[in-house]
Amino acid sequence: IPRTAIPDWIPEWRHFTICWKEKLGEEYFYFFDAAAPIITKESINFDIAYYKSRYDKGDNEYINCPMNEEQFNAFYDNLINAQVVKPKEFEEKFFEGCMPFEEMARRGKQTLLFGPMKPVGLNTPDGKRPYAVVQLRQDNVQASLYNIVGFQTHLTWPEQKRIIQMIPGLENAQFVRYGVMHRNSYICSPRHLLNTYQLKESMEVFMAGQITGVEGYVESAQSGMVAGINMARLLEGKNPLKFPQETVMGALVNYITNASEEDFQPMKANFGILPELETKVKKKQRKEAYANRAIATMEKFIDENGLG
Incomplete structure (x- = not known):
């Protein structure tokens, strides 16, 4: 993305956290996890x-x-x-x-x-x-x-x-x-982020990775994929995509953008953030059922939006 596409208030990396504290307010930029x-x-x-x-x-x-x-x-x-x-x-x-x-x-x-x-x-x-x-x-x-x-x-x-x-x-x-208590830097996504990974205060800015409140390497990578796809679409004059909640990519961003603002803590990928299955499935077969539904939903989503 050309420098001209980046808002003037975004600084060099060495001043990154200071900038976000000023932009979002110190009380909405966190420096450690204290998660139960x-x-x-x-x-x-x-x-x-x-x-x-x-x-x-x-x-x-x-x-x-x-x-x-x-x-x-x-x-x-x-x-x-x-x-x-x-x-x-x-x-x-x-x-x-x-x-x-x-x-x-x-x-x-x-x-x-x-x-x-x-x-x-x-x-x-x-x-x-x-x-x-x-x-x-x-x-x-x-x-x-x-x-x-x-x-x-x-x-x-x-x-x-x-x-x-x-x-x-x-x-x-x-x-x-x-439960964890460790050094971390992330924003209050329920307050500041859309489920397209766009910043509410500046819709041309996309956030991704640990700073959004997703936890883990794979989780951070997938958030970058979604943010990258949506930024490319925005630059092409298209609407950003909201990934389906039946997939972990959609469920994770849904979690971090709809969690409580008062005690928001990072979240990793897990079956618990997915919507419940429409039909009852035996416990031993439940994870496989979630996975099959996610794959089918994602394949349809990719076809419908020309992402293949």
Whole structure:
């Protein structure tokens, strides 16, 4: 693309992050991830877990996993002794305002019981107050993914799985993303990006890669492909394309542009961001069904838009 096609406010790379902070506002340009683990709704045991908002205020948008005192104590003891990934020295200052869950725990049991695991107002369906409660919040539009509230963590991934599966109702939890706290630079895509990878404030600007909130090498590469196709179309006087949500390329950009602005965190490719299948399929065959639908949808999309 010729330099004349690039807005004057876009600088040389060495001033890139400073520019975006000024353009989008510092509060919408992030420098680190503090993401809680995300699990699939279908892996939650609703014989134990239940829907409820604290004091029944608002919609029942939270899933609650209750603990008795014995379960909490076992969970706590394992949590404070679990293996962690030590943050790099240059990352430390970014985490001052976002304490890892296990660090909160090391300040004492009451820190959790009066904080993220507070049971007040979350009585079980039979009217009893649990000793502690772990809450999960809906993470995508389809309500197929839920994140564990307040569980930003430095635990290693195997330890996250072990510790979280100690929570009643999450004993078979399937993870689509583990919790992370690391240096990263990305924009608040739900606020600033269209699902064509165009910047809302400057429609001639296309964003791609990690800075958009996609996570992973393949995910970043595919976002560049979509952004490149759409920029070429725009320069040719054609409308940019919106890739179908039944494909991961479409579902991923749909996720990052429709997530909550308040706590937006990067996302990688996974089956949980895809729309549900129209017909019921056995669990063992479900991933294959998603893949077959995606391939058929993409082939049709390519033919209809002359991308072949």
